[in-house]
Amino acid sequence: MGINVGGDDRIQDIVEAEHEVYEPPASVVESAHVQKWEEMRAEAEADLEAFWAERAGELEWYEQWDQVLDDGEAPFYKWFVGAKTNLVHNALDRHLKTWRKNKLALIWEGEGGEKRTFSYYALSREVCKFANVLKSMGVKKGDRVTIYMGRIPELVIAMLATAKIGAMHSVVYGGFSTEALAERIEDARSRVLVTADGGWIRGKTVNLKEIANEAVRRSGYVEHVITVKRTEQDVEMVTGRDFWYDDLLGLPVAEQRCETEVMDAEDPLFILYTSGTTGKPKGVLHTHGGYQVYISTTLKYVFDLKDDDRWWCAADPGWITGHSYIVYGPLILGATSFMYEGAPDYPYPNRWWSLIERYGITVFYTAPTAIRGLMRYGDSWPNRHSLSSLRLLGTVGEPINPEAWRWYHKVIGREKCPIMDTWWQTETGGFMITPLPVTPLKPGSATKPFPGIVADVVDEEGNSCDPNEDGYLVIKRPWPGMLRTVYGDPDRYVEQYWSRYADQGWYLTGDSARKDDDGYFWIIGRIDDVLKVSGYRLGTAEVESALVSHAAVAEAAAIGVPDELKGNVIHAFCILRQGVERPSIDKLKSHVRSEMGPIAVPAHIEYVDSLPKTRSGKIMRRVLKAQATGQEVGDISTLAD
Numbered sequence: 207m208g209i210n211v212g213g214d215d216r217i218q219d220i221v222e223a224e225h226e227v228y229e230p231p232a233s234v235v236e237s238a239h240v241q242k243w244e245e246m247r248a249e250a251e252a253d254l255e256a257f258w259a260e261r262a263g264e265l266e267w268y269e270q271w272d273q274v275l276d277d278g279e280a281p282f283y284k285w286f287v288g289a290k291t292n293l294v295h296n297a298l299d300r301h302l303k304t305w306r307k308n309k310l311a312l313i314w315e316g317e318g319g320e321k322r323t324f325s326y327y328a329l330s331r332e333v334c335k336f337a338n339v340l341k342s343m344g345v346k347k348g349d350r351v352t353i354y355m356g357r358i359p360e361l362v363i364a365m366l367a368t369a370k371i372g373a374m375h376s377v378v379y380g381g382f383s384t385e386a387l388a389e390r391i392e393d394a395r396s397r398v399l400v401t402a403d404g405g406w407i408r409g410k411t412v413n414l415k416e417i418a419n420e421a422v423r424r425s426g427y428v429e430h431v432i433t434v435k436r437t438e439q440d441v442e443m444v445t446g447r448d449f450w451y452d453d454l455l456g457l458p459v460a461e462q463r464c465e466t467e468v469m470d471a472e473d474p475l476f477i478l479y480t481s482g483t484t485g486k487p488k489g490v491l492h493t494h495g496g497y498q499v500y501i502s503t504t505l506k507y508v509f510d511l512k513d514d515d516r517w518w519c520a521a522d523p524g525w526i527t528g529h530s531y532i533v534y535g536p537l538i539l540g541a542t543s544f545m546y547e548g549a550p551d552y553p554y555p556n557r558w559w560s561l562i563e564r565y566g567i568t569v570f571y572t573a574p575t576a577i578r579g580l581m582r583y584g585d586s587w588p589n590r591h592s593l594s595s596l597r598l599l600g601t602v603g604e605p606i607n608p609e610a611w612r613w614y615h616k617v618i619g620r621e622k623c624p625i626m627d628t629w630w631q632t633e634t635g636g637f638m639i640t641p642l643p644v645t646p647l648k649p650g651s652a653t654k655p656f657p658g659i660v661a662d663v664v665d666e667e668g669n670s671c672d673p674n675e676d677g678y679l680v681i682k683r684p685w686p687g688m689l690r691t692v693y694g695d696p697d698r699y700v701e702q703y704w705s706r707y708a709d710q711g712w713y714l715t716g717d718s719a720r721k722d723d724d725g726y727f728w729i730i731g732r733i734d735d736v737l738k739v740s741g742y743r744l745g746t747a748e749v750e751s752a753l754v755s756h757a758a759v760a761e762a763a764a765i766g767v768p769d770e771l772k773g774n775v776i777h778a779f780c781i782l783r784q785g786v787e788r789p790s791i792d793k794l795k796s797h798v799r800s801e802m803g804p805i806a807v808p809a810h811i812e813y814v815d816s817l818p819k820t821r822s823g824k825i826m827r828r829v830l831k832a833q834a835t836g837q838e839v840g841d842i843s844t845l846a847d
């Protein structure tokens with residue numbers, strides 16, 4: 207398919223990396239939960255349902271399932287049909303019956319250096335109190351609660367409290383801005399919004415409440431806004447609508463006991479909006495039963511979590527990585543998680559490394575863009591710290607270039623920590639193609655599918671590609687952590703993921719990939735109009751709609767252009783309305799920032815007189831991209847002009 211996401215140097219590096227194999231250290235192998243990964247995979251494939259039933263048996267259920275997998279209405283698959291459960295029971299309640307009651311669940315550090323810790327008991331108490339507050343506001347099973355704040359413990363508490371009472375949360379990443387938030391509130395029709403007065407990033411505050419107020423005004427569903435005090439800045443509070451989190455927790459209604467709502471395994475747990483090929487972001491829906499089994503199993507086997515570990519997933523709870531592997535996965539496993547509020551290089555480029563040393567982090571999981579960013583500061587920053595507590599490392603979000611992989615392995619892992627390069631998506635709930643600690647590694651390859659996952663690289667017709675041939679990455683069998691639908695839009699669910707290979711019943715990932723001679727998967731990149739900028743997922747359509755929402759812009763096209771640090775950056779091309787004054791590029795950028803958020807701001811904006819379009823009027827981003835990257839334009843026979 208000729209997809210080139212990284213330029214020629216990167217391709218060369220990958221060709222070499224294919225023959226560079228890192229065997230796991232004996233110490234890691236000895237203590238690993240799974241030693242014989244190939245056998246585990248074979249066992250899972252031989253009887254998928256038995257494999258997942260056995261995994262599910264490691265959790266507690268109020269009532270057992272009658273059927274592991276119901277594919278009668280495929281692609282609307284159902285898992286653990288008939289079972290009664292609530293993920294929060296497994297994440298909190300069941301630990302309170304054991305010694306883990308007093309184990310640390312969460313260690314948190316603020317950007318300014320404040321520290322807070324929560325045992326399982328304390329976390330559960332805070333969750334119960336807030337759950338009672340939500341109930342007192344009339345939030346019931348099936349209702350949606352939107353949560354919009356920075357990386358603070360109240361975010362985790364709000365998610366768990368919502369799930370505990372059977373409502374669904376929709377967490378909106380704190381780096382998004384007004385329009386992005388308004389759109390997500392509106393789509394979910396949330397009556398309650400939980401936010402903070404502000405957030406800290408690089409020593410400055412972000413006006414979260416101000417953005418929230420404007421978004422609530424635009425969307426018009428929210429009846430109550432609950433605000434956590436974080437930055438103590440002055441904010442506008444609307445009488446009758448707005449309440450301070452702390453005030454509510456002081457009310458008699460905020461009792462520290464709250465029954466966990468009994469849910470069907472297939473009842474929704476959360477919606478998480480993510481970018482698709484076209485139009486507005488879609489609400490990916492996950493459920494209580496299958497999701498809890500899938501994320502706890504993958505986390506247990508891939509990162510080999512044990513009771514004495516200190517796990518740090520340096521993502522944001524506002525993305526799927528945070529949902530599955532900061533909040534829910536570690537709690538289900540009874541692990542101790544660390545969460546840090548601020549930027550990796552604030553106030554100095556050793557902030558993360560100093561946190562690893564101070565808290566004795568044993569397993570650390572981040573994104574390639576962060577690794578590349580910190581690599582730029584040189585080895586002396588990490589070398590100032592003892593990182594000897596580390597046992598395993600991980601990465602997610604975009605392909606990791608072999609050079610960054612080697613640096614991470616050598617300088618951070620001191621050549622003794624295997625790197626788990628986990629490929630997965632918001633839609634998949636958890637890791638899909640990933641090494642286990644015992645897997646021989648190749649820098650830049652996510653290696654092989656997790657046991658029970660049947661993945662392949664296929665051509666247009668669905669034939670398996672030959673080794674080293676690029677094709678579409680598909681998943682051929684259902685898995686418990688799969689999304690169940692697009693919230694409020696089942697047709698879009700079918701169309702987006704299941705229509706391309708409808709005859710075969712395969713899930714289309716939207717990524718291209720290839721397998722090498724050893725059957726290792728190498729992810730190439732997206733085949734659709736989804737961009738990965740610094741590992742953040744964005745649609746070109748979202749950037750374009752933010753641009754045209756400026757009064758002077760008539761039409762816009764956005765593309766991703768490879769970038770050494772960020773993976774991709776956005777380039778945008780705008781046609782101005784007739785007779786308007788041309789806004790400065792900086793003005794337009796700040797407009798995008800305030801509508802969508804900093805991650806959507808194009809690195810480069812250009813005013814043009816026309817855009818390349820097909821005769822049916824579709825923008826040919828491929829042509830713009832070829833021009834921007836100096837590549838062959840390819841077939842332009844459908845170009846109108």
Ligand code: WTA
Nearest residue numbers: 602603604605627628629630631632729743
């Ligand atoms: C990309 C993030 C290469 C991929 C968990 C996927 C990756 C999209 C990797 C999903 C990886 C994620 N190697 N590419 N290890 N992990 N991706 O929904 O393009 O934010 O389709 O989920 O990220 O992004 P999302």
